[in-house]
Amino acid sequence: MKITGVDHITINCTDTKKAFDFYENILELKKLETVDLGDHVLYYYALPGVKLELIGYKNPQKEWKTGNTDVGIYRHMALVVDDLDGLYERCKQAGVRINLEPEYIPGIKKKVMLIVDPDGVEIEAIQG
Numbered sequence: 001m002k003i004t005g006v007d008h009i010t011i012n013c014t015d016t017k018k019a020f021d022f023y024e025n026i027l028e029l030k031k032l033e034t035v036d037l038g039d040h041v042l043y044y045y046a047l048p049g050v051k052l053e054l055i056g057y058k059n060p061q062k063e064w065k066t067g068n069t070d071v072g073i074y075r076h077m078a079l080v081v082d083d084l085d086g087l088y089e090r091c092k093q094a095g096v097r098i099n100l101e102p103e104y105i106p107g108i109k110k111k112v113m114l115i116v117d118p119d120g121v122e123i124e125a126i127q128g
Helices: 016-026 084-094
Strands: 008-013 031-036 040-047 050-057 076-080 097-105 110-116 122-127
Touching: 008 016, 016 040, 016 050, 016 084, 084 097, 084 110, 084 122
Parallel strands: 008 050, 076 122
Antiparallel strands: 031 040, 040 050, 097 110, 110 122
């Protein structure tokens, strides 16, 4: 068996309207298809070489809150961007939570920033 790629990354949404606003207006992702599976709806967005899948549940679900240093959990996804400072300004103007302002990290030789989506998912933006 050989892994040949990544198909999608999934985020369960507490509020799809807030998630749409974040991914469409802050990260400027293109919305693809929508698939209604009865008790939940899948909303797909284009990422380079992979899709982002946002799930909107039709019935209330249990909500979990975790911190970015909690162990045994998924931490974040990292996206390469061509204008980190521009993204930082958009995030500041929109009131997006910023866990780490743009900072050059010598160990990885890249400038990074950590932001948080409306569902508490941390996203690392990297500019090489």
